Amino acid sequence: MTKFRTLDDLTDISGKVALVRVDLNLPMQEGTVTDLTRVHASAPTILELADKGAKVLLLAHFGRPKGERVSTQSLSMVVAAVQGVLGREVMFVPEIAGPVVAQSIGILRAGDIAILENTRFWKGEEKNDPELVKAIAAIADFYVNDAFSAAHRAHATTEGLAHVLPAYAGRSMEAELKALEAALGNPARPVAAVVGGAKVSSKLDVLQHLVTQVDHLIIGGGMANTFLAARGIDVGKSLCEHDLAATVEEIMAAADTAGCTVHLPYEVVVSKEFAANPPSLRVCNVHEVAADEMILDVGASAVEALADVLKTCRTLVWNGPMGAFETVPFDAATVALAKIAAALTREGSLVSVAGGGDTVAALNHAGVAGDFTYISTAGGAFLEWIEGRELPGVVALTI
Ligand code: ADP
Ligand code: MG
Helix, strand or coil: CCCECEHHHCCCCCCCEEEEECCCCCCEECCEECCCHHHHHHHHHHHHHHHCCCEEEEECCCCCCCCCCCHHHCHHHHHHHHHHHHCCCEEEECCCCCHHHHHHHHHCCCCCEEEECCHHHCHHHHHCCHHHHHHHHCCCCEEEECCHHHCCCCCHHHHHHHHHCCEEECHHHHHHHHHHHHHHHCCCCCEEEEECCCCCHHHHHHHHHHHHHCCEEEECHHHHHHHHHHCCCCCCCCCCCHHHHHHHHHHHHHHHHHCCEEECCCEEEEECCCCCCCCCCEEEEHHHCCCCCEEEEECHHHHHHHHHHHHCCCEEEEECCCCCCCCCCCCHHHHHHHHHHHHHHHHCCCEEEEECHHHHHHHHHHCCHHHCCEEECCCHHHHHHHCCCCCHHHHCCEC
């Protein structure tokens, strides 16, 4: 188990200056923040530090301004949203280092909160420039990283600062690391992984790592078509990467060596056109897909068989929907399997961890996100974790 300091290790911080890396890369439409999930994730850390009397300076990036000041990507635009979630006044500082920041710290009282400007306005952020790191660190007493979602990047504010200041994991970072450790570090066995989504090619590393870690690998979504085709099954017009047949065979062989059982759908939902409730919709055995049909979901009886697999498992890692869930009724397998995982989790027989942009959307759509043990909203960082990679932002926090 990776060891790191947490907020529990911080005492006597009244009046001290805390640099807190958070995720404020909020989805926005026409200048209005449309989703506050990321602010809610870091609110406990921010409020705990403020309540302990620290002067809390929030560091975050927004968009990809590539080292230039871009007025439409200023973090001043999220101040109102952050104030709303925290229920506190939040100051905005248009710099991340230097005299303006120093002056602002002079104005802030113990327990006050400020957001510094978009860290990516400075070229040194993404280059992890030691000079920028030093300049940012100069005014602070300690550093807290609460942005797991940015931990796969070795940038000045996600990694560099941890080397020059006493460094701590925030509450959201701590929860994420504990959940991922429980799922893949030292999990209760048997472990199942559900991997779905559009393409095998986007998740090759995930599949290659998971076959060595889990007892059951359940493949769904478009990527199941690539596996089926590689096994000689005619998948018609389905989304399929025919050129990956050899890769699929390698993954199957690696699974075999590692003692991992790979589950492919044997019954599928097909249609001639990709539309909601299409007239040509039918359910069939994988061997009966016609040349002009595409596979868009896993069939209900195959889902039942997968449910039986999950019932024997103690841990589940899930990334990728089982079908084209945005279009009804191709959400059925994802919703059904999610409900089973949620019920097993509620009963206490399963530890369930899920992540991925579309996966989180699908679990929310199924109405069960709250029942999973942990849902990672970290996107790229979550995927890199389940690829078995070390995340620089996490390594830098390790003691
Ligand atoms: P995540 O964002 O959770 O990592 P992905 O981006 O890999 O997931 O995959 C999600 C996408 O895969 C969804 O848009 C979904 O519609 C698509 N998908 C799933 N199954 C199929 C299928 N059988 N045919 C085409 N697209 C599919
Ligand atoms: Mg996606």
